[in-house]
Amino acid sequence: MTYLNPPPLAFHANRLENRVILVTGASSGIGAAAARLFAAEGAKVVAAARRAERITALADELKVEGRRAEAVVCDVTDEGSVAEAVRFAVQTYGRLDGAFNNAGAGGGHAPMHKADTGMFDHIMAVNLRGVFLCMKHEIAAMLETGGGAIVNTSSIGGLVGGAENGIYAASKWGLAGLTKCAALDYARLNIRVNAIAPGPTRSEMFDRWMPTEEARAGLAARTPMNYVAHPDDMARAALFLLSDESRWTTGTVFPCEGGISAG
Numbered sequence: 682m683t684y685l686n687p688p689p690l691a692f693h694a695n696r697l698e699n700r701v702i703l704v705t706g707a708s709s710g711i712g713a714a715a716a717r718l719f720a721a722e723g724a725k726v727v728a729a730a731r732r733a734e735r736i737t738a739l740a741d742e743l744k745v746e747g748r749r750a751e752a753v754v755c756d757v758t759d760e761g762s763v764a765e766a767v768r769f770a771v772q773t774y775g776r777l778d779g780a781f782n783n784a785g786a787g788g789g790h791a792p793m794h795k796a797d798t799g800m801f802d803h804i805m806a807v808n809l810r811g812v813f814l815c816m817k818h819e820i821a822a823m824l825e826t827g828g829g830a831i832v833n834t835s836s837i838g839g840l841v842g843g844a845e846n847g848i849y850a851a852s853k854w855g856l857a858g859l860t861k862c863a864a865l866d867y868a869r870l871n872i873r874v875n876a877i878a879p880g881p882t883r884s885e886m887f888d889r890w891m892p893t894e895e896a897r898a899g900l901a902a903r904t905p906m907n908y909v910a911h912p913d914d915m916a917r918a919a920l921f922l923l924s925d926e927s928r929w930t931t932g933t934v935f936p937c938e939g940g941i942s943a944g
């Protein structure tokens with residue numbers, strides 16, 4: 682389609698109104714914040730995570746608030762589980778319009794000669810292969826109904842190198858490659874694919890990485906803006922990239938890291 686003169690976008694309060702959006706890793710941190718925000722923006726949210734109790738509690742909480750949300754158990758390292766989560770979304774709400782592929786594993790911090798090979802396999806299985814599996818099944822569903830938008834969660838570690846961070850960084854740099862190539866594969870089929878690259882954000886993963894208040898304060902002090910982000914900050918960036926407000930944006934890795942990579 683040649684599309685030389687797109688119409689202006691209407692002002693829209695419910696930026697994801699009636700969109701069916703799958704969120705992985707939705708039981709905590711950035712994923713849980715995103716599920717809440719997307720539901721508040723009118724989406725029909727499919728909250729996917731491994732922890733059944735937590736994900737069900739989140740969906741129930743949203744329903745009590747009058748939002749639309751369903752929970753599905755999903756381990757992104759298991760292709761059958763990913764396919765089932767996508768099938769569940771389509772069966773429950775009739776289609777899939779968007780996905781926030783946010784589940785991720787941290788850790789493995791070590792200089793290269795001391796890095797654990799099992800940890801390499803695990804982090805790649807979640808952060809890289811997991812995102813590949815999600816995109817593969819989500820895109821197949823989106824093609825059935827005319828398109829959609831995908832946002833993957835990368836990291837500041839996927840924008841710049843860092844000492845003792847080779848495994849995690851490689852998984853997130855790889856995720857950028859998947860994101861950019863998929864964006865080109867589907868640019869003419871009305872599927873946009875982008876990523877966000879969070880900097881330090883207070884979550885369960887962050888607290889495992891920085892277990893003491895002293896360590897957290899030290900890290901905050903090393904960031905240009907002198908604080909660690911709230912998961913909502915990341916959810917807002919993902920919202921923009923999932924909504925029509927970013928209709929002319931695809932293949933980007935959007936930094937949300939308080940200016941760390943600017944230096």
Ligand SMILES: NC(=O)c1ccc[n+]([C@@H]2O[C@H](COP(=O)([O-])OP(=O)(O)OC[C@H]3O[C@@H](n4cnc5c(N)ncnc54)[C@H](O)[C@@H]3O)[C@@H](O)[C@H]2O)c1
Nearest residue numbers: 706709710711756757783784785836879881882884885886
């Ligand atoms: N918190 C930070 O400082 C930070 C910085 C950069 C990037 N990130 C990225 O943000 C994303 C969300 O992390 P968070 O900070 O909210 O931490 P978190 O620990 O709260 O969330 C990670 C989620 O991923 C889920 N998960 C892990 N393995 C999974 C699997 N095999 N299948 C399904 N779900 C799985 C966890 O259960 C959890 O719900 C991750 O991709 C992480 O790499 C976080």
